């Protein structure tokens with residue numbers, strides 16, 4: 001208990017007591033004063049010591065659990081989670097030593113065996129790639145530019161493409177100039193270049209919890225401290241975000257305001273405005289990862305933060321990987337003016353420039369209007385899958401006892417098993433039945449027994465969606481029943497209170 005003796009809660013502060021306590025315990029964990037597997041004090045004991053209601057402790061512990069800092073063991077108490085400081089696969093492999101898929105997962109890959117239905121990958125199937133159009137435009141570029149297409153390119157990006165992107169962005173209400181655009185070799189490189197330019201060892205970065213695994217990996221590779229703030233169905237928990245900003249003074253705040261990966265949640269307009277207000281108030285640099293706002297099936301307002309950023313606080317990252325061809329490795333940043341030089345230097349030392357050939361072909365793609373047709377085609381394909389998926393979830397998952405809400409677009413659906421169930425185990429059971437799901441634990445910065453999992457429609461054909469969801473619902477029902485039966489024979493439950 002001595003570690004908790006120094007905790008002082010200010011009853012006169014406008015900040016809730018549970019929030020104060022949450023932050024103090026989180027700090028103890030981040031500073032290494034509370035170690036992995038350390039047990040937190042029993043609720044009543046800590047409440048008595050701090051002179052507060054037990055509900056304050058329950059709420060603080062609940063928030064710590066939601067953020068992945070602690071986990072609950074029924075009948076035993078609340079414990080500090082393991083950190084993901086190692087390769088994620090190392091941690092999962094301790095639990096599932098023979099599972100090669102888990103070994104691959106944290107490298108963004110998954111092995112698909114024959115007859116498997118994969119809801120795990122959010123990458124489009126290659127039959128959707130517009131290869132014929134690309135071939136025609138590629139030849140046109142080669143005839144027109146000859147060897148110039150293969151020389152070193154301007155690091156900031158091929159100028160005519162940047163001009164085309166200014167027009168493209170104006171259609172989504174982002175008014176910018178060619179000098180603010182930086183071409184990158186995919187959004188992942190964008191995150192990396194931004195980190196290289198701004199993040200030093202021990203700097204803090206705030207992310208949503210859960211968040212995109214590739215971003216976690218990049219920030220960790222810079223030695224950054226990652227503070228995660230839970231995302232709710234209408235966007236990040238704003239109150240907690242502001243508290244975390246005040247406390248940690250982050251170098252960057254990394255957000256996905258539209259169809260967030262992995263949850264599929266989108267921010268309300270109010271929350272988007274509030275983020276910009278916070279950026280202004282605390283002089284923040286916000287990184288907006290827009291990997292999917294194009295696929296908005298049932299939502300009119302998919303405004304980007306960049307489109308409402310009047311003070312130049314948002315770095316906008318655009319990926320085309322989900323709607324075009326990921327192997328092209330092409331994306332772009334829209335930068336606030338004040339940071340051009342830093343980003344340009346970081347990009348130059350990463351790969352000098354993005355492929356000039358690909359940039360030239362993509363430029364023609366945009367200028368000839370072929371892009372518009374392609375996007376409409378992708379929207380049609382994905383919307384059909386999205387609608388089938390929704391119907392199947394309603395038909396087969398309602399009885400299973402799992403929790404979900406429907407996104408209004410995008411490719412990902414997010415689910416929670418009932419309390420105490422581990423989606424990593426469900427992943428193993430589903431794979432035995434030839435269904436691939438993505439366990440949610442890979443999207444959290446702390447290792448805990450995540451109850452969540454993601455299903456994506458990107459690489460499942462319509463005919464397989466119903467088969468897959470029906471089978472998966474059976475696996476889930478069996479999985480929950482099996483675990484419940486096991487619990488019947490377990491030690492008697494000891495309540496925490």
Ligand SMILES: Cc1ncc(COP(=O)(O)O)c(C=O)c1O
Pocket residue numbers: 122185186187188189212214256261289291318319320321326330331
């Ligand atoms: C949220 C998010 N950002 C960035 C990326 C990386 O995209 P790219 O292929 O453009 O590097 C992905 C890929 O899945 C993603 O989901």
